[in-house]
Amino acid sequence: MSEHKPLILVTNDDGITSHGIRTLANLMTQLGNVMVVAPNSPQSGMGHAITIAHPLRLYPTDIFPDFPAYECSGTPADCVKLAKNHILKDRKPDLVVSGINHGSNTSISVLYSGTMSAAIEAAIEGIPAIGFSLNDFSRQADFSHTEAHILAIARNVLEHGMAKGVALNVNFPAKQPEPLKGIKICRQADAKWQEVFDERRDPHGRRYFWLAGEFVNFDPHAEDTDEYALAHNYTSVVPCKYDLTAYDTIKEMQDWHL
């Protein structure tokens, strides 16, 4: 690897064989030296899980002809930890990118997102980081319309750096007949998943449930949210921080009798 080029670590939560990570890693070769460390199986919905009750496996793989890659038995957050503290000991990446996720991670979904947890994990390590997600769950999703925005956002992060404790959550609309209208810096929409549990019986007569649900947006008319941007064919960028302290609530709690 050339030492003067930025070192870019690429991971994801759909697993190392997904189209999204291949698209992202190939794009990043335009900006720097690429290394991939990604899960060996899908990790969607794993949130900020880490693997502490089981050992981790990590193997080099040659599925990418143009850059080194490793597959890991753990979660996206594990991948970032292993890359930084085991594989890359002597050199800190200049940028961590995660994705492109097959499926959006707007609004509240950031909490459940393995894609964004990898980016947050990098931010904890003081590395500028971006999670990219496409609002299309298909395994064969078309990522072609996202490429110019991915490069623009990654270039800006390499140039400006990121504020301490912050990572970017970038979401793209699914491919439309019209080109993307632009990039909007947004806040996380106030929304939630309204779950429905689909109850079934297995061949032995025992009940089981599939978690399913509908997305409910409490902010449908607010123009400054990620949901609004996506619904209007813009790319959304939400800067996310991992200091969860609700500072306003600290003040309100001074009245409590504790």
Place this chain on the structure above:
Amino acid sequence: MSEHKPLILVTNDDGITSHGIRTLANLMTQLGNVMVVAPNSPQSGMGHAITIAHPLRLYPTDIFPDFPAYECSGTPADCVKLAKNHILKDRKPDLVVSGINHGSNTSISVLYSGTMSAAIEAAIEGIPAIGFSLNDFSRQADFSHTEAHILAIARNVLEHGMAKGVALNVNFPAKQPEPLKGIKICRQADAKWQEVFDERRDPHGRRYFWLAGEFVNFDPHAEDTDEYALAHNYTSVVPCKYDLTAYDTIKEMQDWHL
């Protein structure tokens, strides 16, 4: 169940047979009608994971003589979703409590904590919620010194409610010879885990890794953090919010060329 008493849902991430959840559920009977819905196996480190790639199992259990309980094959966040949307359809809990975790969840550990994810999940559903954790990983940990504070904090939450989008992260010092000094409302300390991967070989000669590490506190002298409170034998209370938007960073990004 009596209808005029508060309905209190109890969950955790150490699993339904742990001492911590039994202690917490028994305490809550002093404040209302208790229902337990908790994982059937340890879920430590699961963060805000949800189970979407596998079906969920949910069975009633009679391990608690004084209140109804269900064990679930999923994560703490799954338990809250199943309790609210499947078991309790007609009545929303008045309070969700999670814990008492065997091990602290201060500072950055809130991101990896299944205990706190259950509380955050409840906050998303508009239910006041508290995660309780003890700075003692032992399966036989002594929780006796925490009981008065648990009741005081839960009573205050039932009385005052919680701000929209906020849940409390409560941590207790391990039992000391001296009694607890009091309760401090705190912010999340700026800290991280410095991971070390313990590399071993299995009986087949293949490498594997255990995730291990040391906690590094970048805020050792700040008196307003949860870490400081615990180090000085106080109970810490951090109000946590799930809107991760870094609003200050949105302003700073106006200079970017996007």
